[in-house]
Amino acid sequence: MDERSALGMLADELGPAGDDAAVIDGLVVTTDMLHERTDFPPGTTRYTAGWRTIGASLSDVAAMGGAATAAVAAYGAPTFDPDEIRAFVDGASDVCALTGAEYVGGDLDNHDEFTVAGTVVGKAEDPVYRSGASPGEAIYVTGTLGRTGAAVREFDRGNVGRGNELFQFEPRVAAGRQLASVATAMMDSSDGLARSLHQLAAASDCGFHVEWDRLPVDPSVDAVAANEAERRELSTYFGEDFELVFTASPAAVDGVRDAVGVSLTRLGTVTDSEVLADGEPLPDRGYTH
Amino acid sequence: MDERSALGMLADELGPAGDDAAVIDGLVVTTDMLHERTDFPPGTTRYTAGWRTIGASLSDVAAMGGAATAAVAAYGAPTFDPDEIRAFVDGASDVCALTGAEYVGGDLDNHDEFTVAGTVVGKAEDPVYRSGASPGEAIYVTGTLGRTGAAVREFDRGNVGRGNELFQFEPRVAAGRQLASVATAMMDSSDGLARSLHQLAAASDCGFHVEWDRLPVDPSVDAVAANEAERRELSTYFGEDFELVFTASPAAVDGVRDAVGVSLTRLGTVTDSEVLADGEPLPDRGYTH
Structure with missing residues (x-):
């Protein structure tokens, strides 16, 4: 089963997961996992990785028509180099600043492959779903x-x-x-x-x-x-x-x-x-x- | 630099990240990454993995004295077995149900090692930090x-x-x-x-x-x-x-x-x-x- 089929199955079971982000009580939550092999070509800086990790989740909030409030990331790497972590946090913070969200921290995990998961929380009083298009528009x-x-x-x-x-x-x-x-x-x-x-x-x-x-x-x-x-x-x-x-x-x-x-x-x-x-x-x- | 020193450095820079969870505008957000090699001994079911992944973040919200609202997870695995994914979601949903939170979905990522990141969002109007203890208590x-x-x-x-x-x-x-x-x-x-x-x-x-x-x-x-x-x-x-x-x-x-x-x-x-x-x-x- 590939990712797309699996996501489809989960969407059927969970409803909101089939959209870009889940909305519950006006709160939007979305998470994205990225890793070195498929998401960060050689030469990608940790700053850029932080930017894209959080940016991907900010984009999901945008797709619901929501406002972004806060972001966190889990950072998995074989070594914890202070400069690399700081660069990642800077990239995550800078992309947040563009959107009015605040980067508020996260988790570190010792991991063979550089792997990160970003989560953004926001608000959407009147979310836009994928399902409302009509012929003629x-x-x-x-x-x-x-x-x-x-x-x-x-x-x-x-x-x-x-x-x-x-x-x-x-x-x-x-x-x-x-x-x-x-x-x-x-x-x-x-x-x-x-x-x-x-x-x-x-x-x-x-x-x-x-x-x-x-x-x-x-x-x-x-x-x-x-x-x-x-x-x-x-x-x-x-x-x-x-x-x-x-x-x-x-x-x-x-x-x-x-x-x-x-x-x-x-x-x-x-x-x-x-x-x-x-x-x-x-x-x-x-x-x- | 080990995880503890790195977390300490980040805590100094980011403030709230040094506590169990970040609190912003009364919203609590916390994320945890877990993976097979260090967190799930052979024999751990995907149901249990889902439970522990989300449970770890729910515990962070508890540690702030907060109420838990919603949970998401990013699920990285070499293959997307429908039964395994469903079991993971069931475990995540069941531990949420114990606490009044709702599991609202997540992301799938193709990953060599089974790796998951859970995030829980909650509310804490009057959060408890690590810093308020006084002699005599x-x-x-x-x-x-x-x-x-x-x-x-x-x-x-x-x-x-x-x-x-x-x-x-x-x-x-x-x-x-x-x-x-x-x-x-x-x-x-x-x-x-x-x-x-x-x-x-x-x-x-x-x-x-x-x-x-x-x-x-x-x-x-x-x-x-x-x-x-x-x-x-x-x-x-x-x-x-x-x-x-x-x-x-x-x-x-x-x-x-x-x-x-x-x-x-x-x-x-x-x-x-x-x-x-x-x-x-x-x-x-x-x-x-």
Whole structure:
């Protein structure tokens, strides 16, 4: 059983776990485990690791339209180097500061492989789930796509400075708060745009028709992609970009556009069924953590 | 740098992280990472692992005198066996149910070694820290000591049923809530009684004088300990028992004793300095996770 099937099974049993974060009594809680082999290419600094670990959970809170309050992390490593721990805490604290959350500490664990688990707690009085999209609405994404894929390519080429820079994404908490009043369904793009669309379609029992030309591909992708196929791969399937993918009526989106603070791109339309790009089925594949 | 020194460094930098849990705006958040090699002897079921992972964090909330609201876990394993995941979730849910918390889901991560991180969120309007003990008060512990040490011995002997049973401790959340009104300093005994006393003494700038005869040693210890030295080792230094160690005036404790719902044993007296047992220095050693 792969992670996706297992998560599906748990979602069926636990309900809220199937969304980006669980909401109970207006409290949002979400946790993410990351580790060296699959999440941190050689050259990733501990600062960047702290940033991404907590950033991933902040993004889950953003996807619920919630406000982020506090973050903790469990830090597992073979040795406890003070500079490395301090760098991790600095990265975690700095990404929190962008969103109004406070990094309040955590746990250390002696572990063969560098492994971290971040948790963010927040508040969502009126959470946005994945299940509210209706045909006739439009489908949007915040910011740009493909930064993480481009970052991994930069790491592969030894450009670790650039890789670390691209890896430090801004969680869309403030945008999510603004979008909460207009979005009918929302999630983050951590599994890649393609898979996010399929997950929203499944949860909302609808379809999507998007146009390739509309995709807001990050400029960093053009710096590393050899051709259009690779450009599409990095922006659509690679995932871990932590942008918000949401549905809403275009008029409602226009009403909050100025307040959101990040670009909002309309990718296409909510339909009755099927996920299509330029009229062709969009494969349901993406990042499996 | 070992875990203890590293935690000390982080505590200095982050303040609340030096206590059992962080408290921010009345919200308590705490996280714990556990993994197969050091925390789950061969024979530990996934049900028990779920129980202990979340139980450890529930105990941290109890140690702050808080109420537990919600729990999440990140589950890292080489394969995602549906029965194992379900058992883990069942164990996590059952220990939550004992304390009024709700297990609301989590994250799955593909990981070579079975590794889990639990997080519990709760509320503490009037948290109890480690730093409020004063000379003349008394020092107490809830329940009994040594169950986890005895459990590990049972696992070593192949008595996995008994080991799992002893491993499923009851987090003292309800007791902690009652004690919050009388305890001047409190923490849990996860690092062992001896180390807990030294940590409380350091945080409160005081000492303790305890009497060996008063120690509430769990009956399970007598079933495995070959002699008095081993009995003391398992009950005093082994740790991971998750009882509450706290200071208070005896009169105040008598006032809540009936409401606490678990036995409260007076171990000795708060003094000006030094941690002594029967007049001899008590070594500052215990479980290092």
